[in-house]
Amino acid sequence: MTVFRNARIVDAAGERLGDVLVEGGLVVSVAEGGFPALPGSGGMLEIIDAAGRVLMPSFVDLHAHFRDPGFPEKETIETGLAAAVRGGYTAVNLMANTNPPCSDMKTIRYVREKAERTGLATVHQCATITEGMKGEGCGHISGLSGVRFLSDDGRGVADALALYRGMLAARDAGMVVIEHAESSEFSKIDMRLAEDSMTARDIELCAATGCPLHIAHVSTKGSAALVALGKSRGLLLTCEATPHHLALTDSTSYRVNPPLRTAEDIEALVAAIESGTIDCISTDHAPHTAGDKADGAPGISGIETAFAICYTVLVRSGRIGLPRLSELMSLGPARIWGLNRGLVKPGFEAELVLVDTGIESRVDPGDFASKGKNTPFAGMGFFGRIDLTMHGGRIVYDSKKEKP
Numbered sequence: 513m514t515v516f517r518n519a520r521i522v523d524a525a526g527e528r529l530g531d532v533l534v535e536g537g538l539v540v541s542v543a544e545g546g547f548p549a550l551p552g553s554g555g556m557l558e559i560i561d562a563a564g565r566v567l568m569p570s571f572v573d574l575h576a577h578f579r580d581p582g583f584p585e586k587e588t589i590e591t592g593l594a595a596a597v598r599g600g601y602t603a604v605n606l607m608a609n610t611n612p613p614c615s616d617m618k619t620i621r622y623v624r625e626k627a628e629r630t631g632l633a634t635v636h637q638c639a640t641i642t643e644g645m646k647g648e649g650c651g652h653i654s655g656l657s658g659v660r661f662l663s664d665d666g667r668g669v670a671d672a673l674a675l676y677r678g679m680l681a682a683r684d685a686g687m688v689v690i691e692h693a694e695s696s697e698f699s700k701i702d703m704r705l706a707e708d709s710m711t712a713r714d715i716e717l718c719a720a721t722g723c724p725l726h727i728a729h730v731s732t733k734g735s736a737a738l739v740a741l742g743k744s745r746g747l748l749l750t751c752e753a754t755p756h757h758l759a760l761t762d763s764t765s766y767r768v769n770p771p772l773r774t775a776e777d778i779e780a781l782v783a784a785i786e787s788g789t790i791d792c793i794s795t796d797h798a799p800h801t802a803g804d805k806a807d808g809a810p811g812i813s814g815i816e817t818a819f820a821i822c823y824t825v826l827v828r829s830g831r832i833g834l835p836r837l838s839e840l841m842s843l844g845p846a847r848i849w850g851l852n853r854g855l856v857k858p859g860f861e862a863e864l865v866l867v868d869t870g871i872e873s874r875v876d877p878g879d880f881a882s883k884g885k886n887t888p889f890a891g892m893g894f895f896g897r898i899d900l901t902m903h904g905g906r907i908v909y910d911s912k913k914e915k916p
C-alpha cells in the first residue's frame with residue numbers, strides 16, 4: 513500500500529488537492545482534502561509526501577524506437593525502458609523498423625520477453641504493415657497474436673494498393689494502422705507535399721476500408737487540416753504530434769523526419785491541440801549513435817525530455833491547462849491503445865508520476881539513461897521535473913534514489 517499525501521492531483525478530468533491510496537496495482541481511493549486518518553496496515557504503508565508537487569497519471573507513448581533487435585549500439589529494450597521511466601512513461605508502443613523488422617511472432621516475442629524481464633513498463637511491440645517492411649505483401653498479419661498496432665514507421669507505405677490490402681486485414685483482425693505519412697517520391701524535393709499528399713491518401717483509405725488509422729507525427733498545417741476534415745466525416749481517425757514539432761521551428765538546424773516546420777505550422781498544431789483534432793503527444797523517441805547522427809540519421813532521443821518540453825511550451829505559456837496536457841500524454845493515447853489508464857480515479861491502474869512543475873532543469877544528454885544522446889535541446893531549460901514514476905503500484909523510478 514502506498515499513500516501520496518497532499519498532492520495536487522491532475523488528470524484529464526481536472527485537478528484537486530488531496531491524498532491518493534494505491535493498493536494491489538490499482539488506485540483504490542482518492543480523498544479530496546486528504547484522508548481524515550491514514551488506513552492502518554501493520555507497518556506496510558508507504559507514505560509519500562507530495563505537498564507542492566503534482567501527481568498525474570504516468571504517460572503513454574504511442575511512438576518510440578528502441579532499436580532492438582538489430583541496433584544495440586543505438587538503444588536496447590533495457591536502456592529504452594530506463595529512459596522511459598525517467599521521462600514519466602510506463603507504457604510504450606515500439607515501432608517495428610528493427611533488424612529483422614517485427615513481422616513475425618518470434619521477433620515480437622523476443623521484445624515482449626525482454627521487456628517483461630525489466631518490469632519497468634508496459635510494452636507493445638508493433639508489427640509491420642507490409643511483410644518485412646518491403647512495401648508489399650500482408651500475409652503475415654493473419655499469423656500475429658496479441659498485436660494491437662501495425663506500422664511501417666520509418667517510411668510510409670508507398671504502394672496505395674498494398675496499404676489498402678493491409679488495412680483490410682488489420683480491420684478484420686481488430687488492429688489499428690499507424691502511418692508515417694511521407695510520400696517518398698517527393699521527399700527529396702518537397703517534404704511538405706510529401707506529408708500532406710500521403711495524409712490525404714491515407715485518410716481516403718481509412719474511409720474506404722473502415723480500418724482505424726492513426727497518423728504519426730503530424731507536423732504541417734495542411735495535414736492537421738486534413739485530419740480535422742477526416743474526423744468531421746466520422747472516420748476512425750486519430751493522430752499525434754511530437755514535442756519537438758511543437759517546440760522548434762525550422763530556424764533550428766536539426767535533422768528529424770518529418771522535418772522541423774515553420775512558426776505558422778506550430779500555430780496550427782497548437783490550435784489543433786486546443787480544438788481536439790490532435791489526440792495525443794507521442795515522442796517519436798529515435799536514439800542514434802553520435803556517428804550515425806553525424807552521418808545524417810534523422811531523429812531525437814526524446815523520451816526523457818518530452819513532458820518538460822510540453823509543459824513549458826504549452827502549459828506554462830498559457831496555451832492549454834495541465835489537465836489537457838495530461839489528456840494528451842495519458843488518457844488520449846491510453847484510449848487509442850485500449851489501456852485502463854489515464855485517470856487518477858479508483859479502479860484505474862496505479863500508473864502514476866510525481867512532478868515538480870516549479871523546477872527548471874537544463875537538458876544534459878550526458879545524464880540520459882538512453883544510449884541516444886542526440887537532442888537539439890541540450891543546454892536549454894525546461895520546467896517540469898519528473899521526481900517519481902510508479903508502474904503497477906511499484907516505484908520504478910525515484911530521482912532521489914537514482915544517483916546517491
Ligand SMILES: [Zn+2]
Pocket residue numbers: 665666667692728729769770
Ligand atoms: Zn515516423
